[in-house]
Amino acid sequence: MSDTALRPARFRYGAVLPGWIGLAVVVFWLAVALLAPIIAPHPAGAILRVGTLAPASAAAPFGTDFLGRDMLSRVIYGARYTVGLSLLAAICASAIGSVLGILAAVRGGWTDGVLSRTSDALISLPHLMFALVIVAALGSSLPVLVGLVAFSYIPGAFRIARSLAANVNAMDFIQVARARGEGTPYIVLHEILPNILLPVLTDFGLRFVFSVLLLSGLSFLGLGVQPPNADLGALVRENIEGIYDAAPAVIVPAIAIATLTIAVNLAIDGLLGRSRLTD
Amino acid sequence: MGAQVEVAGLCIAARRASGAEADIVHDVSFSAAAGEVVALIGESGSGKTTTALALLGYARPGCRIRAGRIHVGGTDVRALRPADMPGFRGRRVSYIAQSAAAAFNPAHTLMQQVTEGAIIRGLSPRAAHIKAVGLFHSLALPDPDRIGRRYPHQVSGGQLQRVMAAMALMTDPELVVLDEPTTALDVTTQVEVLRAFRAAVRERGATAVYVSHDLAVVAQMADQIVVLRGGRVQEIGATARILSAPENPYTQSLLDAAPSIHTPPTAAKPPKPAPPVLEADALAASYGGPVGVPVLREIGLRLLPGAVLGVIGESGSGKSTLARVLTGLLPAHGGTVRLSGTVLPPAAADRTADQLRQMQIVFQMADTALNPAHSVGRLLARPLTFYHRMGGAARERRVAELLDMVRLPANLATRRPAELSGGQKQRVNLARALAADPALLICDEVTSALDTVVAAAVLDLLAELRRELGLAMVFISHDLATVRSIADDVMIMYAGRAVQYGSRAALARGPIHPYADLLAASVPELRTGWLDGLPPATEGTSPGAARVVANESCAFFDRCPVRLPGLCDTTPTPTQTLSTGATIRCTQPEAELLRLGSAITSAKATSAQPVT
Ligand SMILES: Nc1ncnc2c1ncn2[C@@H]1O[C@H](COP(=O)(O)OP(=O)(O)OP(=O)(O)O)[C@@H](O)[C@H]1O
Ligand code: SF4
Ligand SMILES: [Mg+2]
Secondary structure: OOOHHHOOOOOOHHHHHHHHHHHHHHHHHHHHHHHHHHHOOOOOOOEOOOOOOOOOOOOOOOOEOOOOEEHHHHHHHHHHHHHHHHHHHHHHHHHHHHHHHHHHHHHOHHHHHHHHHHHHHHHOOOHHHHHHHHHHHHOOOHHHHHHHHHHHHHHHHHHHHHHHHHHHHOOHHHHHHHHHOOOHHHHHHHHHHHHHHHHHHHHHHHHHHHHHHHHHHHHHOOOOOOOOOOOHHHHHHHOHHHHHHOOHHHHHHHHHHHHHHHHHHHHHHHHHOHHHHHO | OOOOEEEEEEEEEEEOOOOOEEEEEEEEEEEEOOOOEEEEEOOOOOOHHHHHHHOOOOOOOOEEEEEEEEEEOOEEHHHOOHHHHHHHHHHHEEEEOOOHHHHOOOOOOHHHHHHHHHHHOOOOHHHHHHHHHHHHHHOOOOOOOOHHHOOHHHOOHHHHHHHHHHHHHOOOOOEEEEEOOOOOOOHHHHHHHHHHHHHHHHHOOOEEEEEEOOHHHHHHHOOEEEEEEOOEEEEEEEHHHHHHOOOOHHHHHHHHHOOOOOOOOOOOOOOOOOOOOEEEEEEEEEEOOOOOEEEEEEEEEEEOOOOEEEEEEOOOOOHHHHHHHHOOOOOOOEEEEEEOOEEOOOOHHHOOHHHHHHEEEEOOOHHHHOOOOOOHHHHHHHHHHHHHOOOHHHHHHHHHHHHHHOOOOHHHHHOOHHHOOHHHHHHHHHHHHHHOOOOEEEEEOOOOOOOHHHHHHHHHHHHHHHHHHOOEEEEEEOOHHHHHHHOOEEEEEEOOEEEEEEEHHHHHHOOOOHHHHHHHHOOOOOOOOHHHHOOOOOOOOOOOOOOOOOOOOOOOHHHOOOOOOOOOOOOOOOEEEOOOOOEEEOOOOHHHHHHHHHHHHHHHHHHOOOOO
8 A cells, every 4th residue: 555655654764773683682582591401500499609699700600699599590590481471471462362352343343342341441450459469369370470461461452453453344355255254253364364463463572571571570579480480570589688789699680671671672663663553 | 835846857666576677667757837737647557656656755665766856846855865754745745645545544533634744733733623624615525514523434435535635735735746536536526626626726826746547637637748658758748739639649549548428338238038136126224223324215226137237326325335235234224135036134144155156246446455465366266265165276277267367467366466556456356256156246436446448448358257257237336438338227326316227228318317417417528628618516515415305305406407496305206217218216207307408418419529
């Protein structure tokens, strides 16, 4: 549709380099998460003989934690939890939210009414409060955490997908498919999804960032991943007393969270064009 | 003040699939003084739109302005930095596209989209609103004070095109580039819109570049004509000179190909007597349920196998709605549709796959009717799988056959719709309908967005398919000449009703409904000054502004030159069957209609001889 391209430029070509840098960092963290057992110098629970909350040294490049465990290995395993759980949660949230969103746009009527009202109600719940209540009721386990985070972000993904799909749904080719007698699943998956895939992927990246932050927040409050295992958020909490000595044990996991989330943002902004979402 | 446009030695290169670059516009030069209207004319693929877009500093993806000078009002367009582009494009030049649908966001109201640009540029929302309503008035939109509250899908195709024009004129640009802005309009609307465009351009002292394939339309608008073919300028000259004494053989051939209402219709063999494929009776439909605005009322029709019913009417008369009701996309809330004798459920969802297969719809805008994410092969394969459970090599063979049937090369199957020209898209659109093996095609303005030459080819193709496959068709169009060249029977719609229904011969012989008369008189003629010679529209009325009638009286009353005040506007209008077999919904008796009609048509016939 060349005509649309004539409207004020919405794509920023200048932002491509930071995008590539972001992507490189994201790939780095994915590799760390995937290869943790191979690249970590020590098992996550092993105690080194350099003391607790020690500063950086040759034996422990990131120092040691409050029990004297190697911080480098702890961060590598922590990244595995953070990335793994957040990814799983974001995939669930985006997949479920998008399918429901497209469904609402295609079916309209009461399907749309029920789904949209429910999503409006859910979206107004504060995520952290909601999470506190659920963890208090069900206890903290990995499936509960993933389910919780995914559930928190389904309404957001739903909204985006619904508005994108509503645009496509107004096109004549949807009418053609209806006139042909196609069922809803075909229209959702084959006629609409391919046309909104890019912005949906962009949104997925954002959901991932939110998931990382929510999960880290929960762990920081002690409600997330439970000891002796730890994700990046839990690592910050465990070693919080080191903050007075500026021990690397508390700073390194915080930096890890920051680089991961900022990198995803950069990659989305630069490479996928986040502006498409704001249409 | 006004921009002076100057283009010199413009070359635009496009990258082919093979990766090699080739020029699609070769060394084009022309210029326009401030306030002048220059027309770029040529057939599909001649590079009209590409050249026009270059004036905005824009090249389509895959294309590149390779050489040449483009100056607009002293600004060197090629030297503009990307940062200056939005200001230049929105403020100083604006563009009115061929297919308005693609330029609108379906999620916002028309008013939001029309005023958006002006508000960004510092106009207050209130002032922008008032200005927009003013433009709606001057562009002859129905219900101009409130139409802005609607969404793009809630107005007809022609209405959307006019809203698009309003959007472009909001910022009082120096240069307006109009790309076939009236191609999708019916003749009576076109006349009004041309008037409005011309007035707008003259008032503001704006310069306009008008892209069109329709010489008759261009003759009304342009001071100067640039004839393009294959990306090269064939001839440049003042409008009157080009029309009266073309120097180039190609220009001559364009003049000859221009459709005239007096072209003898192509002879079609009379359909054999057989049970009708399609019958509709007392159809009624409205948007927003039975209590909503009625859009169709008491429509009946009958179609024999292999026959063509032409449906004609102005923008907003309910032609597309009729197509949607027949196919079940908009369930009728009254009346019946019968397919080969079986009553069809009103909603498509309740019809059987076989019933759906037999009736296929081809949409007005191939642009939005083909899923941009699917390849041509996939688009054509789907109905084969869906209706005929075809797969593998058999399906591939059939796809190739279908492409061949619509005269497209088989290697097109791997392309996406965006990589096709308008004419090619419409052929793919047609091929997809044929893939179902239908008994009946419903064609909604399939040729309206195409230029004369391509449209003629598509019409020939339709006639051929009809002969070879025995297809029956409901052919919807706003163009009288097109309908008369293809249809056996003609239905004329006005404000949701059939005001005349009968054979083509009956229409040709008369008497005809006063509205049909107006339609015939509104077809632009190939001479300058035709528009100025027309009687001005009746005060306070505009096309599409059909009277809202509470009782069953005539909706055409306000515009009717032969109305009977006190009768037509107060009593229910009778439907009479004429001696020619046609039915007409009008209060005037047959003899009177014949007399009144012939006066108008004969006056028309003498003036309609192309001036050479
Ligand atoms: N979804 C909708 N909701 C409300 N009104 C609608 C909707 N779609 C169309 N209309 C109105 O119904 C009337 C008939 O529209 P329709 O699209 O059938 O016209 P048309 O004869 O095909 O016109 P055109 O030649 O411009 O395509 C118009 O007044 C239009 O504004
Ligand atoms: S009924 Fe009267 S107003 Fe209507 S078309 Fe006939 S003569 Fe004209
Ligand atoms: Mg229409």
